[in-house]
Amino acid sequence: xxxxxxxxxxxxxxxxxxxxxxxxxxxxxxxxxxxxxxxxxxxxxxxxxxxxxxxxxxxxxxxxxxxxxxxxxxxxxxxxxxxxxxxxxxxxxxxxxxxxxxxxxxxxxxxxxxxxxxxxxxxxxxxxxxxxxxxxxxxxxxxxxxxxxxxxxxxxxxxxxxxxxxxxxxxxxxxxxxxxxxxxxxxxxxxxxxxxxxxxxxxxxxxx
Numbered sequence: 001x002x003x004x005x006x007x008x009x010x011x012x013x014x015x016x017x018x019x020x021x022x023x024x025x026x027x028x029x030x031x032x033x034x035x036x037x038x039x040x041x042x043x044x045x046x047x048x049x050x051x052x053x054x055x056x057x058x059x060x061x062x063x064x065x066x067x068x069x070x071x072x073x074x075x076x077x078x079x080x081x082x083x084x085x086x087x088x089x090x091x092x093x094x095x096x097x098x099x100x101x102x103x104x105x106x107x108x109x110x111x112x113x114x115x116x117x118x119x120x121x122x123x124x125x126x127x128x129x130x131x132x133x134x135x136x137x138x139x140x141x142x143x144x145x146x147x148x149x150x151x152x153x154x155x156x157x158x159x160x161x162x163x164x165x166x167x168x169x170x171x172x173x174x175x176x177x178x179x180x181x182x183x184x185x186x187x188x189x190x191x192x193x194x195x196x197x198x199x200x201x202x203x204x205x206x207x208x
Contacts, residue, residue: 001042015041015077038073044080056084176200
């Protein structure tokens with residue numbers, strides 16, 4: 001089964017190619033042809049695949065139009081064109097395609113009324129939608145909590161860094177009062193020469 005929303009070049013050749021591949025890969029060299037199982041390719045498109053045909057569902061097989069005989073049913077290709085879907089239901093397949101086209105809750109309610117099986121499918125879809133919404137809300141909450149912790153950790157680290165720097169500055173001021181050499185204060189506190197000279201200038205009485 002394949003769903004295509006936009007027109008792809010050589011779609012008939014493409015679907016035949018992949019269908020044939022599913023046939024040939026079923027048996028190895030020397031195995032009996034009777035082991036081959038039927039391959040049905042279902043192509044659902046949201047555009048007009050067969051412009052000259054108004055039918056939204058077409059079934060293609062190996063068929064002789066003159067004798068009206070089917071050669072074999074091993075290969076079948078079903079095409080379903082959503083734009084050709086009529087407004088009113090004409091068979092059970094119509095409801096399944098309307099399910100794929102549903103855009104509103106009213107559309108889904110109408111589909112759900114067609115059969116118990118479709119009602120179950122619609123219910124499951126709504127459950128998954130709610131689960132997805134719940135997942136998105138949960139992830140948003142987790143992200144917010146992580147952001148809060150990151151801000152708190154950043155503020156704490158900044159505060160610690162400021163505290164360490166302030167402690168070094170106070171130590172440098174005390175050492176300056178004891179006339180310790182700048183090079184020794186640099187080694188002891190880790191402050192730069194410019195920072196220590198600035199502290200010394202600040203500690204000098206005005207007018208000196």
